[in-house]
Amino acid sequence: MFHKVLVANRGEIARRVIASAKSLGYRTVAVYSEPDCDAPHVRLADEAVCIGKGLASDSYSNINNILHAARITGSDAIHPGYGFLSENADFAEACNEQGLVFIGPDSKSIELMGSKRAAKEVMLASNVPCIPGYEGKEQSDKALTSAAESIGYPIMVKASAGGGGRGMRVVNHASELEGALKSARSEAASAFGCDELILEKAMTSVRHIEIQVFADIYGNTIHLGERDCSMQRRHQKVIEEAPSPALTPELRELMGQAAISAAKACNYVGAGTVEFLLTSENEFYFLEMNTRLQVEHPVTELVTNLDLVEWQLRVAAGEKLPLTQDQIQLNGHAIEVRLYAEDPANGFMPQTGTISLWQPALTDSVSGDAFNGIRVDSGIQQGNQISAHYDPMLAKFIAYGDNREQARRRLLRLVQDSHLLGLRDNRCFLSELLQSEAFVSGQATTDFIRDKFTSNASLTSQVVTHEEWLLAALLLSEGPQVESSNLQTTLSFERPIKLGCGDHLRTVKISKECPSSYRISFESKELDQTPIEFQLIECSGHQLRYIADGVMKTATFSINRNGEVPELWLASHRGNLRFTDQTFMVTKDSKAGSSQVLASMDGVVVDLLVEQGQTIKCGDVLIVVEAMKMEHPLRAGMDGIVGNINAQPGDQVKGRQLLIELEE
Known part of the structure; x- marks a missing residue:
């Protein structure tokens, strides 16, 4: 028996666990790092404890700090979520030694399955097919x-x-x-x-299929069907769905029984996932077992109509599994995508910044409850700072339908109509994948993005349209009136405004002769001189309704006037656009081009591959920075000689910090 659950995690999974625990009557405790003090999961719990600074090693991965938080709050159970310490055998054992219920498998199972090497040895001994x-x-x-x-x-x-x-x-x-x-x-x-x-x-043209398993302390082990996670980029899942369009009932039974055998081989208890690779000849091979809840568990919840976190809590409290294998039913279809703070057009570079607008479509963004087959699990809110300390996943979009195509259409609209402003994200990339022929037909394999998708427009630099430039000029010029919904001012004027977007500058001429009507065009003769007539209709929050070229449209935007220059974020179907008002900026000549190697974002230097005076070639990797759990190699932008080196392995660096200077 336990009464108070501490959730040793952050973000959307912390909110998810806290919600289910509260629904079962448990008291809940959140933990948070200093940068997460205003995070949604902190307010959702009954109590919260700060467990350290921003680095995961100082906070969410610090066993002593988490156990201290459990002691001072009187918690008697800990749910690890996923990531961080969720598959750390030492953490599970430490909880046991402190008399805390660890809501997951025991430390021996975690240790065994946490080693791919040891796990494969056990699977081979249990006749589970392996690569x-x-x-x-x-x-x-x-x-x-x-x-x-x-x-x-x-x-x-x-x-x-x-x-x-x-x-x-x-x-x-x-x-x-x-x-x-x-x-x-x-x-x-x-x-x-x-x-x-x-x-x-290395196996090519295969599918990635995972089986959700559950076991209790009484020896009962069942599976809850499969998830197809074949749409991947660099071995990271992008789209997950249940059931798989590739599995027959017979193959599902075979893989399900293999997964159960894998779980029994390590005396498993709780929720786990057994992952397989499936060939075009329907041969499958054990890949690994994850001894925790998966990021993609919502698709299984929707097709089984079960709460998997509730099951975790009930099993941890000593109950038997609520259902037997014969009672498990799969109905309909569910698909999930992961919303990341990253720029697909820039090598999927993780992004940092302040969320100026978070507006999921067609759902309750606070609770994440499904509405008309739509569900959003998020751990963010407007005003949150996205730092380089943690994984860049911000939320999950999930859709359910009576069939696969209905679920796909609902998810596509959810992705396209949701807005996250203040930084770049991957929604355009997700939208394009959901519309790709391979995914629509259910034929995607793990190689698809690498081999067939690299030329997609979502992976190239975004071209700002004529209308987007002119609309941005209008919003930055008339921002105070637009934001206050005072669209009927009668003051006539004609004035230029200089805008920046990325590496591009444009000067735009705005003229107004009657209330809420504007005529806008580029000043440069080299650019499209066709003016656009804008008639402003209504402004509500971050949405502006207007008429341009006879068509009524809606623009989603946010404006920040507190920085060095006024800044506008404008939503676009190709990605978020950041415009700055450069009208009164004094420009200076700069030599910060290819002769300078700058940190791509906040992070830690993990490797320095050159020394001062060394001759290098353009494209050589000079230094490696780790940020958001990934290594980012930084390359020379020119042939030359290494000059000053301003950072060493172990140094914390800020985005755009000068790390290495090159000389001709």
Whole structure:
């Protein structure tokens, strides 16, 4: 028995767990880092405790700080969510030693399945089919090189303790292996505290299928069907759906029973996920087992009409599983995508900044409750600062339908009509994927994005349209009137405004002769001189209704006038656009071009690959910065010689900080 649950996590999963715990009558405790003091999950819980500074190692991954929070609040159970300490065997054991109920499997199961190497050995002994590879204890480069030659290229190098694509490298030729081993070890040690690797035969044109399993302390183990997670980028899931369009009832039963065997092989208790690769010939191979709740668990909840967090709490409290295998029914179809603070057109670079508008469409953004088949699980709110300390996932969009196509249409509209302003995000990328022929037909494999999607418009620099430039000029020029809904001012005028957007500058001429009507055009003769007549109709919150060229439209925007220059974020179907009013800015000549290597964002220097005086070529990797759990190699923008080096491994750096200076 337990009475108060501390949720050792943040963001949308913390909100999700707190909501289910409260619905069952439990008291709840949130923990938070200093940057998260205003986060939604903090206010949702009955109590909250600050557990450290921004770095995860100082807060959400700090076992002592979390256990202290449990002691001072009288918590008698801990739910780890996913990520951070959720698959940390030492944390589960520490909870047990402190007399706390760990809402998850025991430490032995976590330790066993947390090692891909050890897990494969157990699966092979239990006759669960596994991918050919090397999972030996000998970890020298010589042993791994020899194993790679025996397996045959291409191969996958994987962090034994890894997940989420971190510490994972594809190696096509023997000449690439040494570098892949070094970088995979480094990333694995940084992300998971363990640099142990395994090798597997690289499998192409396969599907990624995972089976949700559940077990109680009485030996009952069942599965709740599958999720298809084949739409991936760099081994990270982008779209997840249930059920899989590729599985027949017979294949579902075979994979479900294999997953149950895998769970029983490690005496599993609680919610877990067994992941497989499925070939076009319907042969499947064990990939790994995640000993926690998955990010994509909502699609299973929608097709089974079950609350998986509630099940976790009930099993942890000593109850039997609420249903037997024969009672599990799958109805309809559900699809989920992950909203990330990243710029797909810039190599998916993680983004930081302040959320100036968060407006999910067609749903209650506070509770995340499903409405007409739509559900949004988020851990953000307007005004939150998105930092470089944590994973860039901000929310999940989920849609349910009577069939797959209905769910896809609902999700597409949800993605397109939701707004997140203040930073770039991946909604356009998600929208394009949901409309791709491969996904619509249910034929996507894990190679699709890499092999067939790289030329998609969502992955190229956004071109600002004629109308977007002119609308931005109007909003920045007339902002106070627009934001106060005072659209009927009669003052006539004609004036220019200079706008910046990315690396581009435009001067726009705005004239007004009657209330709420404007005539706007570019001043430069080299640009399209066709003016646009704008008639403003209504402004409500962050939405402006207007008529342009005879068509009534709605623009979503936010304006910030508190910084060095007035700033406008404008929603576009291709992505969020940031405009600045440069009318009164004094420009200075700058030599901050290719001769300077700047930090791409806030982070930690993890590797310095050059020394002062060294000759380098354009494109060479000079320094590596880790941010948002990923390594970001920074390259030379010119041929030359390394001059001043202003950062060393272990240094905390800020975005745009000068790290290395190059000389001709």
